Amino acid sequence: MPPSASPAAAQPIKTTRPMQAVLILSALFFLARFTGLLQRLIMSALLPTEATDAYTAAFRLPDLLNYLVAGGAISLTFIPIFTRSWSQGREAEAWRFFSTLISVMGLILIVLTALMMIWTGPLIAMFLPGLTAPEKVETFELAVAMTRIILPAQLFFYLGGLLVGVLNSFKRFGATGWTSAINNLVAILAGVALLHVVGPIGFAWGILLGAFAGNFLLPYLAIQRGPQGQRPNFTPRFAFGDPAVRRFFVLALPIMFGVSLPVVDQIVVSYFASSLPGGALTHLENANRLMIAAQGVLGQAAAVAAFPYLASESAAGDYRAFSEFLRLGLRRLLFVTLPVSVLLILWAHPLTRLIYGYGRYEDPQKLHETAFTFALFSVGLFAWAGQGFLARGFYALSDTRTPTIIGSVLTIAFLIPLCYAMAQLWGAVGLALSTTIGAAAYFTAILLFLNARLQKAPYSAPIGLEKIGGTLLRTGLACALMGLAGILALRLTDGFFSDDKLGDLALIAWTGTVAVFVFVASAAQFEIPEWIWLRDKIRRRRRA
Numbered sequence: 214m215p216p217s218a219s220p221a222a223a224q225p226i227k228t229t230r231p232m233q234a235v236l237i238l239s240a241l242f243f244l245a246r247f248t249g250l251l252q253r254l255i256m257s258a259l260l261p262t263e264a265t266d267a268y269t270a271a272f273r274l275p276d277l278l279n280y281l282v283a284g285g286a287i288s289l290t291f292i293p294i295f296t297r298s299w300s301q302g303r304e305a306e307a308w309r310f311f312s313t314l315i316s317v318m319g320l321i322l323i324v325l326t327a328l329m330m331i332w333t334g335p336l337i338a339m340f341l342p343g344l345t346a347p348e349k350v351e352t353f354e355l356a357v358a359m360t361r362i363i364l365p366a367q368l369f370f371y372l373g374g375l376l377v378g379v380l381n382s383f384k385r386f387g388a389t390g391w392t393s394a395i396n397n398l399v400a401i402l403a404g405v406a407l408l409h410v411v412g413p414i415g416f417a418w419g420i421l422l423g424a425f426a427g428n429f430l431l432p433y434l435a436i437q438r439g440p441q442g443q444r445p446n447f448t449p450r451f452a453f454g455d456p457a458v459r460r461f462f463v464l465a466l467p468i469m470f471g472v473s474l475p476v477v478d479q480i481v482v483s484y485f486a487s488s489l490p491g492g493a494l495t496h497l498e499n500a501n502r503l504m505i506a507a508q509g510v511l512g513q514a515a516a517v518a519a520f521p522y523l524a525s526e527s528a529a530g531d532y533r534a535f536s537e538f539l540r541l542g543l544r545r546l547l548f549v550t551l552p553v554s555v556l557l558i559l560w561a562h563p564l565t566r567l568i569y570g571y572g573r574y575e576d577p578q579k580l581h582e583t584a585f586t587f588a589l590f591s592v593g594l595f596a597w598a599g600q601g602f603l604a605r606g607f608y609a610l611s612d613t614r615t616p617t618i619i620g621s622v623l624t625i626a627f628l629i630p631l632c633y634a635m636a637q638l639w640g641a642v643g644l645a646l647s648t649t650i651g652a653a654a655y656f657t658a659i660l661l662f663l664n665a666r667l668q669k670a671p672y673s674a675p676i677g678l679e680k681i682g683g684t685l686l687r688t689g690l691a692c693a694l695m696g697l698a699g700i701l702a703l704r705l706t707d708g709f710f711s712d713d714k715l716g717d718l719a720l721i722a723w724t725g726t727v728a729v730f731v732f733v734a735s736a737a738q739f740e741i742p743e744w745i746w747l748r749d750k751i752r753r754r755r756r757a
Contacts, residue, residue, distance in 0.1 A: 239514040245393035246506035250568055252401050253502050256416060257495070258572030259405075262579075264413040265495040267352045270341050271359035271417060273483055274329055277340075278367050280477075282322055282469060290464040291378040293524045293611055294457050299382065300528050310457040313450040315375060317458070322371050326364050333360050340480060343487030352491075359417035366424035373428035376436050379445065384521050385435070396420075396427030460611075467617040478651060481629055482644045485636040492579065493641045499569055500587035500645065504594060507553055512598025515546050516605050523609035536667050536674040539606050543660075543676075544684040546602055548743035550595040551685075551692045552732045557591035559699040559724050563717035570714070586645040593649035596656035603659050607666075615666070619658050627654060684743060691735035699728035 256265055291314065298307040329336060334357050338345050344353040373392060400416070400423035407415025437444055452458060479501065486493045519542055526535040557564070565584035574580070604616045628651040635643030660681075668675045702724045710716035710723075736744035 248397035257574035267355035341487035376432035396423035399423035596652035
């Protein structure tokens with residue numbers, strides 16, 4: 214049975230304020246994304262394109278299982294229910310809920326994993342039909358073998374996700390960012406060590422080992438270091454009648470069975486990319502990894518850090534504070550992500566060469582295609598970051614249906630037809646542009662729907678679209694000037710820097726310095742409130 218908890222034990226230990234949480238998670242997510250890029254760099258340098266295409270394809274079934282069962286449904290619905298029970302002094306009920314979820318969802322996940330391992334070949338052919346072409350038979354067979362190895366890792370992601378959810382509910386964010394970094398490091402070491410023993414499939418074994426070490430073992434050890442009342446005592450339970458469990462399934466089922474754009478965008482892209490010439494899957498994945506690195510450091514950190522606070526405000530019924538938190542958070546997120554998008558676009562070619570230009574991937578055509586798709590992905594950085602943040606607003610209100618329905622409708626009626634048309638016209642470049650357009654459409658829709666929801670009773674606390682629009686307009690103008698300055702800096706120094714890694718670093722430093730200087734000057738001139746807030750915060754820190 215779960216341990217009894219005293220009122221003192223119910224209090225979160227070492228809790229973190231929102232801004233501190235964002236900074237902590239940003240640093241840890243940076244480490245995670247850096248190690249993830251390092252993994253792609255090593256694989257691209259050591260393996261032929263056919264093997265990296267197979268490796269990329271091998272994640273489509275595991276990712277789908279993870280997002281719909283082990284990932285999104287757990288992390289986005291567990292925290293509000295657990296937090297509500299805990300904050301109302303029902304600690305024993307919270308732990309019973311925790312034990313039941315591990316038992317019920319764990320069993321479902323094991324069954325689904327086994328079925329997918331049996332039918333891996335037909336499922337890969339369904340999701341990536343281009344790999345069944347005669348010239349790609351070796352890629353298809355390797356993808357099937359890798360998928361069967363990676364699929365069991367989802368059980369570790371699931372168990373670790375619940376443990377991280379508990380830690381985040383107590384506003385203990387340290388382990389959250391370390392999980393992916395440890396996962397990636399173990400995967401790299403194991404993959405390289407096994408490469409000369411079992412070949413490219415060794416990197417799939419690395420993923421399995423990394424999931425155990427980083428995503429399960431690390432949060433397990435972290436939660437054991439907390440106070441006795443915050444250490445769950447797991448007991449197998451299949452109590453479907455518990456109110457909290459029923460509530461979980463009501464909230465989770467829309468996510469599990471939806472086809473929301475943020476969940477399936479890369480599955481849709483891979484479906485069409487599998488029919489493009491060899492290497493398209495790898496180019497798109499490498500480019501998307503670069504954009505996701507920035508999105509994780511900025512958007513994911515903000516969303517993960519904000520969720521427990523939003524859930525707390527919602528549980529307390531303080532919807533004005535809830536809306537204010539959303540408004541200020543989104544405005545600051547836009548103020549940061551828009552100029553970062555411009556920087557990534559300016560840096561697309563030198564950054565791609567610097568990160569991926571090694572070994573087998575040191576090919577001008579491969580690097581150019583990756584850089585161009587990366588630039589198009591980067592245009593949508595603000596939308597990807599913003600939609601993840603806003604979606605937490607719905608989830609904190611115990612509404613998983615609305616964002617899932619919006620995303621599913623956009624995926625079926627808009628993204629899939631757009632990807633089909635753009636892939637026919639422009640190949641991988643068209644697919645990258647399609648996801649960016651889709652992300653912008655989803656961000657806009659979810660913002661409007663959430664604001665409309667909060668305007669009505671019992672909330673009566675609109676987000677304040679006019680203030681968000683003001684930040685978007687002013688920051689957009691500053692970014693336009695920033696982009697023009699960056700382009701001018703690139704043209705003035707065309708051919709000046711050496712054509713090597715040091716030259717790429719120098720080019721990044723030069724254009725970044727010019728672009729950031731112009732953005733800061735423009736932000737000050739336009740009196741953007743978020744810049745004034747940041748400037749004053751820096752000044753106060755210096756005085757302290």
